[in-house]
Amino acid sequence: MKTMATQLAALRARKKAADTSNPFEKLLPLLDPAVVNTPRAKAVWSKLSHRMVVWLTRTVSQFPWLNHLALAAVIYHDSGPVEPIQPILSLHSFLRWAIPVHYPNVALLNPVEAIIAYFGDPPQGRGDRTWSAYSAIQLHLQAYLQSLPSEERTQLTPFLLPTLVDTPRLAQLRAQIFYQTQAKRKEQSFAVVRDLHALVVMGRRRYQWLANLEAQVQQVVEQAKKREIALPVLIRCQDLDHRQELTFRVWDRLTWITTHLQDYHGDTLKKTSHRNWFFLQLVGTLPDTPWFLRAAELGALNRVKTLSPAARQYLRDCNVSLFQLQGGLIYPNQGIGQTLRRAREIAAGTPEDSRIFFCIEPLLAGAALGLFALVCLTQSGMRIGELLQITGDKACMKIGFFPTFDGQAESFAENPTKLFFWLLYPKGSTARQPYPVTPFMQEALTIWMHVHQRFCGPFIEVSPDHFYFTHHRRFPGKHQFVLQWNGRQILTHAIEACLNFLLLEHRCLDSQGKPIHLTAHLLRHGVAGYLRQQGVPLEEIAALLHQVNLIVTDYYSKPSPQDLFAQVGPFLTRLGEVAEIDPATLRTVGDIQKLGQEALKRFGVLRRIPGGTCAVFTACEVQFKCASCPAYIPDPIRREEVREKIANCVRTAEFLKRSGDFLQAEVQKTHARHWERIEKEMQALAALELMASPFETALKQFGVDNLDEVDDEWLLTLKQQPRLTPGGDFPHD
Structure with a gap:
C-alpha cells in the first residue's frame, strides 16, 4: 500500500x-x-x-x-x-x-x-x-x-x-451607453439603500446558521475519529427562519463508497485522498428557505469541469456569476467535487431520501469571507481595492486618536477617544489615510482570522498579485495580507463570489422585479445613499468615503424619487389643503339639488352609493372614485357612511406609510380629503333643510314670521346640532 x-x-x-x-x-x-x-x-x-x-x-x-x-x-x-x-x-x-x-x-x-x-x-x-x-x-x-x-x-x-x-456617431453611442449605465446603477443603488439593513442582517444570520451547523458536524467528526460512533450519523437543526426542523446525514468519502460499492469501480477504494472530507446529505424535502441548498442540489457549488444547464440557468436567474475561486472557498477540491457529483447520480436512482449533497467546510470559509467583505464595505463605505490593502502589520493597523470633521470650522479636529483604524491608500492618493474600524468590523475580522487559522493556518507573508491588484506598486515584496487563502492573495472576483454566495437569492430587486447583481461598488453607493437618507451632512459622507469632490458624493448619495417624495410630500400636501379650504371649490346647495332633479327626469331613478346617490346611471367614468366625481349627490342622513370612509382612508394611509409605500399613502390621504369635502356639503344641505318646512312653520308658531329676524349665532348653533335619523329615539325635550 x-x-x-x-x-x-x-x-x-x-x-x-x-x-x-x-x-x-x-x-x-x-x-x-x-x-x-x-x-x-x-x-x-x-x-x-x-x-x-x-x-x-x-x-x-x-x-x-x-x-x-x-x-x-x-x-x-x-x-x-x-x-x-x-x-x-x-x-x-x-x-x-x-x-x-x-x-x-x-x-x-x-x-x-x-x-x-x-x-x-x-x-x-x-x-x-x-x-x-x-x-x-x-x-x-x-x-x-x-x-x-x-x-x-x-x-x-x-x-x-x-x-x-x-467619429461623432461613435461618441454619441458611447455617451448613450454611459448614461444608460449610470441610470441603471442609480436605480439599483436605490434598491440597495432601501434593503441595506436587511442585507446586513441576512448576511450575519446566514453565517451564524452555517457556523452552528458546522459545529455539529465537527462534533460528529471528532467522535468518528475516536471511533465512538459509526457513520453515517443523523444530525438535526432549525432552518434560518426557525419554522422547520432540518435533518442531515453525515458521510465521509470512505463510508459512502463502501456503502455504495456496487456503483463504483473496483479500484476506487485504492485511490487515496490527501484528506478524508466529510459531507452532508439532506434528509427530506427542500425547506422553504433553502439559501444555498437549491444551488447544492443543482451542483452549482461543486468543483466540476462543466456545470449542468439547470445550474447555469439557476445562476443566471439569480444574476450571480459562476463561483470561480481557489480550492477551499465555496467549493472543495476536484476529488470531493467528483464524489459529490457521483453521489447525486447514485441517489437519483435509488430510494435515498435526497439528492442534495454538499461539503460544509468550503461553504463556511466562503461565508466568513463574504461576511468580512459585507461588514467592511457597509460600515466604512471603502472601495474593494482598499479592502485588498489590509495587512496585519503595524503599517496598516493602528490604535490612536482618529480625527473627526468639524462642520463649522470646515476642518478635521482631534477626537478625544482612542479608536482602532486602518491606514490605507485611497484612490488617487499617494499617502496612507485612516479608516475607522467599528466593533462590527472587528468582529468580522476575528471570525475570518479564526476560519483561516482552522483551514489554512496563521496568516503568512504573500506576494501581491501584479496583474489584478492595482496597488501592487505600493506594496513591494511580501506582506501579511488579511485577504489570503492557501498562501495566495484573494482578489476581487473571489471576494465578490463569496459575497454573492452569502447573499444568494436576496430580495433586493430593481424596478423590473429582477434580482440585482450586488457588487462592492454598488454597496458603496448604497452606504452613501443610506447615510444621506438618515440626515448625515454631505461633507461627512465625503470624508467617510474618502472623496474630495462633493459633486461625486452628491451623485453617490442621490435620493430616490420615493425618498424625495416622502420628504417633500407633506409640505406639498399642506399647500394643497390650504387651497381646498377656499369656499369657491365647493359646490353650492342649488347646484346639488339641480343635479338630482335632472337625473330623476332623465333616468327616473338614482343609483345608491356610499353616503349618497349617483346622478349617472351608465358606466362609471371615474372608476368608482365617488368622492371626486361631480355626479355625486350627498345625503345628509347617511353622514356616518362618509365618516366611515374617511376613517378607512386614514387607517390605510397610516398602514402604507409604515410599510414604506409613501406614494400610495398620499393617494389614500387625498381620498380622505375628498370625502371630507363631501361631509362639508352634507352640513350645508342639512342647514338648508332646517330652513325648510316644517321648520319654518315651527318658527311662525313662536311669532317669527320673517326668517331674516333670526339671530345668526343662534341659527348657526342650531345648524351644528346632530340630526336624528328615522327610527331613532326622540328625546323628551
Missing part, C-alpha cells in the same frame, strides 16, 4: 511539474518570427500570465488574428500597468463577430463601421467595451512603433489592426 501511495505521489509531482512549465514555449512556434523577435519583447513572453498564454495557444490559435492579438498582448504588457486579458478578450469576441461574416479578413476590416454595427439597436455595452479595448491597444502599439526604426516598423505592419478613428 505504501508503494502504491509513493507511486501516486510521484505521478502527481510529475503532473504538477508539467503543468507549471513555461507555457509560452508552446505558443512561440505558432507565431510569426517577426512577432516572436519583436524588439524589447523577447523578455516579456515569459512574463505573460499563464492564463493569457494558454488562452492564446488553445483558443486563438485557430483564428487568423493570432499574431495580431499576441503582438498586442506582449506590447500592452510591456508598457501597461495591468494585465491586458480583458481588452484582448473583448477584441477577440469582436473579431469573431466581424470576420468572416461581415468582412473577409482582418486587412479589409473597417473598424468604425464594424463597431457601430456591433453596438446593436438598441445600443449595448459590448460596443463600448470593444471601442475601449481597440483604442487602448492601438495607443500602446502606436507609442511602441514610434520608438522603432523604420525597417523594424515595416516588418510588424502586417500584424497591426486597421486604424480606428473616433
